[in-house]
Structures are given as structure tokens and as C-alpha cells.
Amino acid sequence: xxxxxxxxxxxxxxxxxxxxxxTKNESVVDTKKPLCEFLIDEDETxxxxxxxxxxxxxxxxxxxxxxxxxxWKKQFDDLDPESVHVVPQSFAGFLGMLLDASGExxxxxxxxxxxxxxxxxxxxxxxxDSKSVHNIKAEQMRACYTIxxxxxNSLVEKNRKAILNFARSFELIEExx
Numbered sequence: 001x002x003x004x005x006x007x008x009x010x011x012x013x014x015x016x017x018x019x020x021x022x023t024k025n026e027s028v029v030d031t032k033k034p035l036c037e038f039l040i041d042e043d044e045t046x047x048x049x050x051x052x053x054x055x056x057x058x059x060x061x062x063x064x065x066x067x068x069x070x071x072w073k074k075q076f077d078d079l080d081p082e083s084v085h086v087v088p089q090s091f092a093g094f095l096g097m098l099l100d101a102s103g104e105x106x107x108x109x110x111x112x113x114x115x116x117x118x119x120x121x122x123x124x125x126x127x128x129d130s131k132s133v134h135n136i137k138a139e140q141m142r143a144c145y146t147i148x149x150x151x152x153n154s155l156v157e158k159n160r161k162a163i164l165n166f167a168r169s170f171e172l173i174e175e176x177x
Contacts, residue, residue, distance in 0.1 A: 012169040047151030053143040068116035079103035092171035111156035113149040
């Protein structure tokens with residue numbers, strides 16, 4: 001969403017996932033607050049999925065996907081090094097990395113699937129130079145985004161296919177000019 005709460009992205013989520021969107025009064029400008037959250041809620045355990053974006057004024061100002069991966073690894077109190085997989089990703093005009101890792105967070109065994117994605121440089125330049133897209137909207141459209149999934153290992157594993165399909169369906173609503 002842009003700062004006027006106009007949707008910028010769309011994603012296909014299973015109908016039984018709970019969705020929490022910011023209210024009309026909540027600002028989405030602060031990148032520490034998620035644009036949207038989803039919950040997979042089963043038997044008093046939850047998988048939390050958060051989506052953030054990070055607008056920038058130039059290609060050089062963007063947060064490299066690797067920096068997000070390093071930050072996410074530090075969120076584990078005890079990270080199982082054998083569980084860590086970092087996989088290059090490319091879909092819907094975005095490029096980046098997926099972190100798949102398990103370990104202990106706040107005394108609980110957790111699995112994290114986290115995508116750090118950037119719009120392809122040629123699309124970024126088009127959105128920077130385009131007269132057909134309003135500047136604020138263009139800044140949101142060319143923003144980097146993250147999708148972070150965190151939950152108990154068994155529940156993440158049970159929903160892995162749906163989670164992967166969800167992440168791969170994430171896209172801009174409007175085409176890049």
C-alpha cells in the first residue's frame with residue numbers, strides 16, 4: 001500500500017489464513033511496521049507471516065538481500081547451521097534470496113522462511129523515469145520487499161507448499177510501464 005492505503009501489491013493466500021491489515025488511520029510509511037500480516041492458526045500454535053517494503057530514492061540506496069539474510073540469522077538465539085539454506089529467487093519481476101533456517105528463538109524451536117526481494121534494475125529505472133506513474137506510487141512500486149514466515153518447525157513444514165506458493169504469487173498490481 002502507498003501512504004494513502006491504495007494497494008500496490010497482491011498475493012494469493014489460502015482462505016483459512018487470517019489476515020491483519022493496517023487500519024485507515026495507521027501509517028504504513030514506517031518500514032518497521034508490516035504492510036500486512038497473515039496467521040496460520042492451528043491448535044493454539046501459529047505461523048506468523050509479515051510483509052514489509054523498503055522504498056528508496058535510488059538503486060544504490062536499496063538494502064541488499066544479503067544484508068537482510070544476515071539480520072534474520074541474528075534473530076535466532078541458537079541457529080542450527082546445518083538447517084541454513086540460502087536460495088536465489090526470481091519471480092514477478094523481482095530478484096532476491098530465500099533464507100530457510102531453523103533454530104531456537106525465545107526458548108522455542110522455530111523455522112524461518114524469509115524472502116528479501118528487489119525489483120529488477122531495468123524495472124526500477126523505468127519506474128524512476130516514467131511520467132505515467134505518480135512519483136509516490138512509483139517509489140512504492142520499485143521498493144524492495146520482504147516476506148518473513150516464522151513458526152514452529154512442524155507447522156511450517158505442514159504448510160510449506162502453501163507458504164511457497166503464497167510467496168511466489170506476490171506481485172505488483174499494476175504493470176511496470
